[in-house]
Amino acid sequence: MAGLIALVSAIGTAALVYAVAIRGHYARTALETRLGRAIGRGQAAAPRDVGPALRGSRMARSAALSRTMESVRPLQHVGTLLERAAWRLSVVEFLTLSAVTAIAGGFLVSLRLPALLAPCALLGGLLPYVFLWRAVKKRRNKFVSQLVDALTMMANALRAGVGLLQAMDQVADQMKPPIAHEFKRLLRDIRLGATPDDAFMALNERIKSPDLDIVLTAIIVQRSTGGNLAEILDNVSATMRDRIKLRGEIKTLTAQQQLSGYLVGGVPIALLLLFNLMNHTYVAPLFSTSAGHVLLGIGGTMELIGYFFIRKIVNIEV
Secondary structure (H helix, E strand, O other), X not given: OHHHHHHHHHHHHHHHHHHHHHHHHHHHXXXXXHHHHHOOOHHHHOOOOOOHHHHOOOOOOOHHHHHHHOOOHHHHHHHHHHHHHOOOOOHHHHHHHHHHHHHHHHHHHHOOOHHHHHXXXXXXXXXXXXXXXXXXXXXXXXXXXXXXXXXXXXXXXXXXXXXXXXXXXXXXHHOOOOHHHHHHHHHHHHHOOOOHHHHHHHHHHHHOOHHHHHHHHHHHHHHHHOOOHHHHHHHHXXXXXXXXXXXXXXXXXXXHHHHHHHHHHHHHHHHHHHHHHHOHHHHHHHHHOHHHHHHHHHHHHHHHHHHHHHHHHXXXXX
């Protein structure tokens, strides 16, 4: 009975996390569709297919297995995250890693707390996804911080008389990864026959940053309508600096609420360890009885839910 309750709690937590993720995805899709209609593109607001040559395949080492897996949307999402994090793993390898961590987490806990087998196996399986999301966010933030200096460098190069692609080549040669790597890949796609617009869209899909989207939209509009690109890049760079400054101010104002999220997740665990050291017999029933195992599973699940909700509230996008 205790194991069944723990399993139901784990499945409920996983379903809640998945529902929140899907809701966010559909909200972003609806927003992009409305923006497309507002500028007169209607249903064409969805991203154009830039072709497999620009996207590549992250599914598996085998071409046949890759074609089979590419029709599954969740696997496509995992492949996209691996691409954005620049991890040299295929989706099959990543899922294997997730399965290994789930089995290891469940096995280690089952030796002492069998009732917590399902929740700990679930947490172990989700651990690689947590690291993957953090890697994607870290790489994107580093790219955006480099992009401001890259725009200034490109604007100065354009004023000196070089073309746009040559200015991007200077950024790829003189700056550090990840922006140097992404610009080299963009230039390589163009040299292999892709149109500049498709190469720009492929870059935007790999990074998926609102700041980069502003830059690429300005470049694409300038290519079709004309104008002083150097001045446009300077204006975009100034806008990005203001956005970065605003993000810093928001982070400062929400620091207390972020700390509350860490306290919600950390203080109960710290108190449990402290009571275990000070008076083991007081907390022993939690570890030695089925009811205690169930209470630990429910408490951990509720902690995770509270932590994620607080993080969602204080995560203000600019």
